[in-house]
Amino acid sequence: MANAALATTGPRTGPSTGRLATVAIIILLVLVALPRIVDPYQTVLVTYGLAMAIAALGFNLLLGYTGLLSFGHSAYFGAGAYTVAFITRDLAVQSMELCILGGLIGACVVAALFGFVCVRHTRIFFGILTLALSQVLWSLAFKFFWVTGGTDGIRVAYAKLTLLGGMINFAGPGSYQRFVFAYYYYVLAVFAIAAVVMWVIVHSPFGKALQAIRDNEVRAGFVGIPVRRYRWIAFIISGTFTGIAGVLWVPLNGLTTPDILYWPFSGELVFMTVLGGFRNFTGPIVGAVLFNYLKTYAVASSEYWQLLLGVVLVALVLVLPSGVVGTFARLGRRFARRQ
Amino acid sequence: MNLLETVHLKRYFGDTRAVDDVSLSVAEGEFVSLVGPNGAGKTSLVNVVSAYLKADSGTILFRGADLTHASVTDRVKAGIARSFQIVNLFDDLSAFDNVALAIFSRQGKTVNLMALAHLDRDVTAEADHVLAQFNLSAKRSELARDLAQGERKLLDVALAYALRPKLLFLDEPTSGVSTRDKGQIMDTIASVVRGEGITAVIVEHDMDVVFKYSDRIVVMHQGAILAQGTPDEIRKNEQVAMILIGSADAFARKD
Numbered sequence: 001m002a003n004a005a006l007a008t009t010g011p012r013t014g015p016s017t018g019r020l021a022t023v024a025i026i027i028l029l030v031l032v033a034l035p036r037i038v039d040p041y042q043t044v045l046v047t048y049g050l051a052m053a054i055a056a057l058g059f060n061l062l063l064g065y066t067g068l069l070s071f072g073h074s075a076y077f078g079a080g081a082y083t084v085a086f087i088t089r090d091l092a093v094q095s096m097e098l099c100i101l102g103g104l105i106g107a108c109v110v111a112a113l114f115g116f117v118c119v120r121h122t123r124i125f126f127g128i129l130t131l132a133l134s135q136v137l138w139s140l141a142f143k144f145f146w147v148t149g150g151t152d153g154i155r156v157a158y159a160k161l162t163l164l165g166g167m168i169n170f171a172g173p174g175s176y177q178r179f180v181f182a183y184y185y186y187v188l189a190v191f192a193i194a195a196v197v198m199w200v201i202v203h204s205p206f207g208k209a210l211q212a213i214r215d216n217e218v219r220a221g222f223v224g225i226p227v228r229r230y231r232w233i234a235f236i237i238s239g240t241f242t243g244i245a246g247v248l249w250v251p252l253n254g255l256t257t258p259d260i261l262y263w264p265f266s267g268e269l270v271f272m273t274v275l276g277g278f279r280n281f282t283g284p285i286v287g288a289v290l291f292n293y294l295k296t297y298a299v300a301s302s303e304y305w306q307l308l309l310g311v312v313l314v315a316l317v318l319v320l321p322s323g324v325v326g327t328f329a330r331l332g333r334r335f336a337r338r339q
Numbered sequence: 340m341n342l343l344e345t346v347h348l349k350r351y352f353g354d355t356r357a358v359d360d361v362s363l364s365v366a367e368g369e370f371v372s373l374v375g376p377n378g379a380g381k382t383s384l385v386n387v388v389s390a391y392l393k394a395d396s397g398t399i400l401f402r403g404a405d406l407t408h409a410s411v412t413d414r415v416k417a418g419i420a421r422s423f424q425i426v427n428l429f430d431d432l433s434a435f436d437n438v439a440l441a442i443f444s445r446q447g448k449t450v451n452l453m454a455l456a457h458l459d460r461d462v463t464a465e466a467d468h469v470l471a472q473f474n475l476s477a478k479r480s481e482l483a484r485d486l487a488q489g490e491r492k493l494l495d496v497a498l499a500y501a502l503r504p505k506l507l508f509l510d511e512p513t514s515g516v517s518t519r520d521k522g523q524i525m526d527t528i529a530s531v532v533r534g535e536g537i538t539a540v541i542v543e544h545d546m547d548v549v550f551k552y553s554d555r556i557v558v559m560h561q562g563a564i565l566a567q568g569t570p571d572e573i574r575k576n577e578q579v580a581m582i583l584i585g586s587a588d589a590f591a592r593k594d
Contacts, residue, residue: 205443205459206452208432212440215429222389222427223498224415224444237452 031188040180044252045296047184049289050191051248056272056284057198058241063270064278065202066234067214071127072114072134073269076239078261079103079110080246082141085154085256088161096163096186100247107243108236110137115235119228122217131263138261153257156250158183179251187248194241199281201237210234242269268295271309275316277323286325341400342367342538343388343419343506348397350387357383359562360397365506365540370532372549373542375559376582381542382424384559385508389421390414401506415444418505422496424514424542430484434475434494437483439466441501466501472531473497489520496528500537507532509541513548521545525552546583550574558582 031050035043055077062068083106087093093102118129141148148154158179162169163186170179201207209230212220217227250256259265268291275294276287294312298305320327343365350358357380365371373381386392388399390411399407401417409417429437442462443449457463470476473493478486483494496512512528513521529552532539543549549556550570557567558579566579573579 200455201452203455203457204452205440205448205454205456206450208436208440208443208456209449211432211436212429215431216427218391219423219427219429219498221411222391222415222421223441223502224412225440225449226412230449 028192032185035181035184040177043180043184045292046289047180047187047252048249049292050187051245051252052272052292053245053285053288054191054194054248055242055245055269056276056288057194058238058243058245059269060273060278060284061198061202061210061234061238061241063273064280064283065207065214066210066231068119068122068231068235069127069270070118070130070235070238071263071266071270072118072130072132073239073242074261074263074265075114075130075134075137076107076111076242077246077249077265077269078134078137078141078256078258079107079239080243081250081256081260082148082154082246083107083243084247084250085156088156089154094160094162095165096161096251097165099161099250100190100244103243103247104240107246108240111236111239111243112232115232115239119231119235131266134261134266135263138258138263141258141261148258151258153255155255156253158251158254161251183251187252190244190248194244195285198241202281206230206233271313273323274313275323277326277329279322280325280329283323283325287323290324341365342369342402343540344400345384345388346398346400348384348387348399349395350383350392351395356380356562358387358394361559361562361564363557363564365538367505367538368536369538370529370552370554371540372553372556373540373559374544374546374549374556374583375565378561379559380562381559382510383562385421385510385540385542389419389508391421415502415504419508420499420502420504420506421508422499422510422512424510426488426491426495428483428491428494428498431482433480433482434470434486434490435466435479437494438469438497438501439463441498442466442469445502469497469501472527473500474527489516489524492516493524493527500531505538507537507539509539511542511544513543513545521548 031046034046055073059070059073062070080103083103084099087099087102093099114130114133117133118126121129142150145152159170159175163182168182209220209225212223212225213227213230221227246260272287272291273284274287275291276285277283295305295309298308302308316323322330341364343363345361345363348358348361359380361384363384373384375381383392387394390409394407397407398405401419404417406414406417429440432440439456439462440449442465443456446462448459448462467476467479470479473496475490475493475497478490483491486494492512492515496509499507509528513524516524525548553570555567556570556573558565558573560582565582566573566576568576
């Protein structure tokens with residue numbers, strides 16, 4: 001009987017897992033083939049994009065699914081990145097897996113502390129609190145130069161790192177080419193795992209509870225959901241994902257500086273997510289990759305690149321408020337109805 | 340033992356006595372209607388008992404336990420659920436997900452973040468059953484925001500009902516819908532509530548509805564309980580008719 005009910009009702013019963021998996025596998029295959037098709041520079045750009053996509057996925061758990069706009073996610077990205085910088089410099093850690101573990105713990109702790117304070121409020125108060133706390137971290141990184149290197153930052157040399165428990169290292173000649181190639185796949189793998197984990201989270205009973213809190217926090221309380229505690233958990237997960245992105249970003253950049261803790265970087269995360277569309281699971285992923293290209297080419301083509309990005313942002317909000325993915329999804333549905 | 344007992348419950352808003360020394364008992368399995376003119380304190384009383392508002396003084400006993408200072412979630416856990424006069428739904432979730440969420444919450448499954456919600460067969464079956472009980476099966480996949488007002492009212496009640504409460508407060512479940520839909524909605528609600536033996540306290544203005552479904556009617560006026568009794572007793576009470584309708588023999592003439 002349940003099956004009959006499922007068959008007669010429309011597509012919104014649950015996510016159409018089969019079709020989704022097919023599309024995901026096709027995209028994954030294209031991404032796997034990519035470094036063999038494009039030149040190493042493009043490969044590096046996509047690697048950056050994928051790392052940022054993990055950050056945006058985390059950010060959107062709060063914005064799209066819990067209804068909280070954080071303006072301080074640079075803090076968790078930076079917590080991940082600086083943790084890696086510290087443990088490679090001070091503890092001589094070389095294994096990338098240990099770096100991920102360390103960054104994960106670092107970002108998780110910072111997110112738990114900051115989140116505990118922030119989730120006491122919502123809307124603009126929440127946003128301002130996240131912003132203020134991220135600025136605290138920034139000023140610490142900026143001023144305590146004997147620990148953090150100040151504006152010089154801390155170097156994290158890719159050549160000293162090893163992947164997969166030491167199986168892959170980058171000593172010797174031609175190592176940068178090998179790093180670019182291997183690291184692309186490494187980031188792709190972490191991204192794929194992160195995307196699947198996040199997908200499961202937002203489709204879990206917990207994820208549904210977050211969406212309920214987003215839609216109507218009063219009623220969520222009256223169906224027995226501990227609203228504040230769930231917001232806190234969402235905040236920690238969100239910050240941790242963004243922290244992992246910071247971990248993966250450091251070896252690519254070769255250096256971590258206070259810039260990634262500064263508020264404009266939080267703004268970039270918001271930008272990416274709005275660019276892709278925060279009402280869709282894939283929106284932040286597409287947004288992050290697109291934004292990375294947009295920024296790279298804007299910087300390359302004009303010294304007024306911020307102006308260029310600003311124009312795009314204004315156009316986006318006015319013309320495509322549901323983002324690139326949201327707009328395409330709507331056009332797709334309209335097209336499907338016409339058929 | 341009474342299921343619910345409020346002892347000298349008070350809630351003031353400045354000089355306004357919204358709930359003024361209300362001592363009300365509700366027995367298990369009863370269907371009680373709260374009636375009274377606008378501003379009589381019916382919704383305020385429901386709000387205080389369901390923890391939407393804090394009590395200024397007095398005690399709320401539920402199955403003998405003192406819940407006066409318990410949080411919303413603790414009261415829900417204890418078995419008190421409510422619907423809302425102004426519909427309170429999860430607008431961007433489907434009707435199914437709205438009900439399923441209440442069931443997940445009741446079963447303590449919302450802590451689970453590594454399982455897919457739609458693969459939980461128990462919850463899916465129960466949510467579909469609840470939707471069927473409230474005649475909402477056809478709207479299963481529609482977003483709550485896209486439902487008609489009458490359907491939204493029913494879904495609001497279904498959400499509270501899906502928590503399998505021991506005591507269900509219904510705050511004007513038929514307000515804002517057409518007269519034709521009103522009867523249908525009340526029949527649906529009454530059949531579900533009666534069928535499952537749930538204790539219900541309903542705030543309602545429509546006296547036809549009140550007389551038809553109630554075991555007991557509690558009349559409130561200016562924050563206090565003015566009178567209570569069976570529908571027949573209330574029908575004969577001229578003071579009540581005067582306050583509610585403005586004419587002493589208003590109910591008598593209808594017969």
